[in-house]
Amino acid sequence: MAQTEKYVLNMGPQHPSTHGVLQVQVELDGENIVGAKPIMGYLHRGIEKLMESRTYTQCVPYTDRLDYVSAMNNNLGFCMAVEKLASIEVPRRAEYIRVICAELNRIASHHVFIGSLTNDLGSATGMIYAFRDREKILDLFNIICGARMTAHYIRIGGVAADAQEEFLKGAQEFVNYVPAMLDEYDRIFTGNEIFQARMKGTSIITRETALKYSMSGPNIRASGVDYDIRKIDKYGAYGDFDFEIPLGEQGDNWDRYIVRLKEVQQSANIIQQALDNMPDGPVMAKVPKVLKPPKGDAYHRVENTRGELGFYIVSDGSTKPYRVHIRRPSFVNLQALDSMCQGMLLADAVTAFATIDPLMGEVDC
Amino acid sequence: MWGKGLVAGLKVTWGHWFGKKETVYYPEERLPMTERFRGGHLVLDDKKCIACKLCAMGCPNAALDLTVSVDEDKKRHMDSYKHQIGRCMYCDLCIEACPVKALSWDKNYEGSSYFKEDMTYDAVVEAKNRRGSNE
Numbered sequence: 078m079a080q081t082e083k084y085v086l087n088m089g090p091q092h093p094s095t096h097g098v099l100q101v102q103v104e105l106d107g108e109n110i111v112g113a114k115p116i117m118g119y120l121h122r123g124i125e126k127l128m129e130s131r132t133y134t135q136c137v138p139y140t141d142r143l144d145y146v147s148a149m150n151n152n153l154g155f156c157m158a159v160e161k162l163a164s165i166e167v168p169r170r171a172e173y174i175r176v177i178c179a180e181l182n183r184i185a186s187h188h189v190f191i192g193s194l195t196n197d198l199g200s201a202t203g204m205i206y207a208f209r210d211r212e213k214i215l216d217l218f219n220i221i222c223g224a225r226m227t228a229h230y231i232r233i234g235g236v237a238a239d240a241q242e243e244f245l246k247g248a249q250e251f252v253n254y255v256p257a258m259l260d261e262y263d264r265i266f267t268g269n270e271i272f273q274a275r276m277k278g279t280s281i282i283t284r285e286t287a288l289k290y291s292m293s294g295p296n297i298r299a300s301g302v303d304y305d306i307r308k309i310d311k312y313g314a315y316g317d318f319d320f321e322i323p324l325g326e327q328g329d330n331w332d333r334y335i336v337r338l339k340e341v342q343q344s345a346n347i348i349q350q351a352l353d354n355m356p357d358g359p360v361m362a363k364v365p366k367v368l369k370p371p372k373g374d375a376y377h378r379v380e381n382t383r384g385e386l387g388f389y390i391v392s393d394g395s396t397k398p399y400r401v402h403i404r405r406p407s408f409v410n411l412q413a414l415d416s417m418c419q420g421m422l423l424a425d426a427v428t429a430f431a432t433i434d435p436l437m438g439e440v441d442c
Numbered sequence: 443m444w445g446k447g448l449v450a451g452l453k454v455t456w457g458h459w460f461g462k463k464e465t466v467y468y469p470e471e472r473l474p475m476t477e478r479f480r481g482g483h484l485v486l487d488d489k490k491c492i493a494c495k496l497c498a499m500g501c502p503n504a505a506l507d508l509t510v511s512v513d514e515d516k517k518r519h520m521d522s523y524k525h526q527i528g529r530c531m532y533c534d535l536c537i538e539a540c541p542v543k544a545l546s547w548d549k550n551y552e553g554s555s556y557f558k559e560d561m562t563y564d565a566v567v568e569a570k571n572r573r574g575s576n577e
Contacts, residue, residue: 131502134500134535135500135501135502135535136502137533138502138531138533138535139502141531202451202455209464212464219475219476219478219479220476220477220478221478222478222480223476223478223479223480223481223534223547224479224480224481224532227531227532227533229531229533229534237534237538238478261454264450264451264453264454265450265451265454265455266451268446268447268450268451269447269448269451270444270445270446270447270448271448272447273447
C-alpha cells in the first residue's frame with residue numbers, strides 16, 4: 078500500500094486569488110485541507126507610526142491607503158475620532174454628504190467583492206459586469222473630490238467642498254439604476270447552477286465561531302448575528318435613516334454573498350433618503366488651522382465595508398497625535414480562515430479567501 | 443431544470459453583445475477630466491506666488507522642495523519649486539494651503555515615465571516655459 082503524508086502548499090503572496098499579497102500556508106492531506114495559516118506583512122507600511130509624525134490634518138490622506146477600495150469610510154472613521162477628541166460639531170449638510178459618499182463607497186467595495194469572487198470561481202465575465210458598475214461610482218467620486226479611489230474628501234470638521242448639482246444628479250441616477258443592476262447580477266451569476274454548487278454549504282462559519290473570533294461586518298451578519306455599528310451607535314446622520322440589516326442563516330459562502338447583495342440594496346435605500354432630505358447650509362465646521370486637541374484619548378468606530386473599523390487616538394495636546402491605533406476589520410476577520418478551510422477541498426480555499434474579503438492594505442496597515 | 447440559470451446568464455451577455463459600448467478607444471478617444479480632478483504636474487502662477495512656503499509645510503510626505511531668495515527690497519522670490527511625483531499622494535493639501543491661490547493641477551493623467559529623473563520637475567521652470575511659449 079502506498080504511503081501518504083501531509084504536505085504544505087504555499088498560496089501567495091503572488092497567487093491571483095489571494096487579493097493582494099496575502100500568503101497562506103495550506104496544509105494538505107491529498108486534496109483535503111488540514112489547516113490554513115495566513116502569513117501577512119508584505120504590504121506593511123507602518124501607517125500607525127507614520128501618523129505620529131504628521132499633524133492631524135496630514136494624517137487623513139494616509140487613511141485612504143488602509144482599505145483602499147473604500148477610502149471614504151476610512152476618512153470618516155479617522156475624522157470622527159479626531160472630532161470626538163477635539164469636540165468639533167459637524168454641520169448637518171456635511172453629515173448627509175458623508176453618508177452618501179460612505180454608502181456609495183460601500184456599494185463600490187461590494188462590486189469589487191462580487192467581481193473578484195466570480196473571477197476566482199472561473200467566471201471572468203462576472204468581474205467585467207461588477208467593475209463596469211463600480212466605474213459609475215468612481216466617476217461620481219471623480220466629480221466630487223477629483224480622485225477615484227484615494228478620495229481624501231471627508232475632512233476633520235466636515236467635507237472638503239460642497240457636493241455639486243452634477244454629483245447629486247449622478248448619485249440619483251445611480252440609485253435609480255441599482256434595481257436593474259441587481260436584477261442583472263441575479264440573472265448572470267446568482268442563478269447560475271455552477272456558481273451555486275461552489276458556494277452553498279461550503280466554508281461554514283457558525284454563529285458561535287464568528288462571535289469567538291470577534292468577526293464583524295457582512296461576515297458576521299452572514300452567520301446570523303445582528304451586529305451593525307450603523308444601527309448600534311447611530312453615528313453621524315445614520316440615526317435619521319430607516320434601513321434594514323440583512324442577515325444570513327448558516328454562514329456559508331453563499332450567505333456571505335447574498336448578504337452583500339442585499340446590503341447594496343440597503344445602501345441605495347439610505348442614499349435615496351439622504352438625497353431626498355438633504356439639508357442646506359455650510360459643509361465645514363470652524364476648525365482652527367493649527368488643530369491642537371486637548372490632552373486625552375478617543376476611540377471611534379464606524380461600520381466599514383468589511384466590518385468594525387475603529388480609530389484609537391491619544392493626544393498629548395500638541396499638533397500631532399501621540400499614538401494612533403487602528404482596529405482593522407479585515408485583520409480580525411482573517412483569523413477565521415483556518416476554521417473555514419478545514420475539511421474543505423483545496424479549490425474551496427479560493428472561494429473562502431474571496432468571501433472573507435480581506436484587503437491587504439488594511440490587514441498589514 | 444439544471445442549466446436554466448446558465449442559459450439565462452448567456453442571454454444577458456448576448457444582449458450586451460449587440461448593445462451600447464461602455465468603453466472608449468483610448469488613446470484616440472479620451473474622457474474629459476473633471477473640474478476638481480487632482481493629478482499631473484503642479485501649475486505654479488509665479489506672478490501670484492508670494493514664496494511663503496505654506497504649501498511645502500502642508501505637504502504630509504515632503505514631496506515639495508523649495509528654494510526661496512530675498513532681494514534687497516526684502517521681497518521673497520521662488521527660485522525653484524521641485525515637486526517629486528514619486529512622493530506625492532495627490533491629497534490637494536498644498537493647493538488648499540496656498541493663501542493667494544497660485545497653485546493648480548494641470549490635470550494630466552498620463553503620469554508614467556521611463557526614467558526616475560522625469561519624476562521630479564521644477565514648477566518655476568515650467569511656468570517660465572509656459573509664459574515663453576505664450577509670448
